[in-house]
Every structure is written in structure tokens, then in C-alpha cells.
Amino acid sequence: MYMPFMLARKLWAVLLIWFYVYEIFVRSLIYIYDLRWVGISN
Secondary structure, X not given: OOOHHHHHXXXXXXXXXXXXXXXXXXXXXXXXXXXXXXXXXX
16 A cells, blocks of 8 residues: 655655765765865965
């Protein structure tokens, strides 16, 4: 039987996973940009 609550939980889990992946991606980009900026300024 179809349950909207389980669908909502699945959607929430997918959103959390995407947010986690996005945060890791942004932090790694900022870290790489920081390293390049430090390398250029020195």
C-alpha cells in the first residue's frame, strides 16, 4: 500500500544526502581556491 509518510521520509533522506554532498563540494572548492590564492600571493 502507498504511504505518503514513507515517501516523505525517502525524499527527506535524499535532500539530506544532496545537501551533504553539496557542502563537501563547496568546501573542497573553497579549499582548492584558498591554496591557489596563497600560492599566487606568495
